[in-house]
Amino acid sequence: MTTINCSLNCIYQADGMCNLENTTMQSISSNPECIYFQERESGVPSLEFR
Numbered sequence: 001m002t003t004i005n006c007s008l009n010c011i012y013q014a015d016g017m018c019n020l021e022n023t024t025m026q027s028i029s030s031n032p033e034c035i036y037f038q039e040r041e042s043g044v045p046s047l048e049f050r
Contacts, residue, residue: 008033011040 004018008031012020020036031037 006034008037009040010034010036011038012036013040 005016006013006018007016010018012018023036029035029037030039
């Protein structure tokens, strides 16, 4: 498992870490730093993967 630091306003970011488990999904990102970036709407908590 790889640890990825993240400070983006992304649904996969929690406590400064990326919590995306499945990196095989295809995504068109609006952020050049991360191809899996999906902006979190204000007031919506991050997704929790366990």
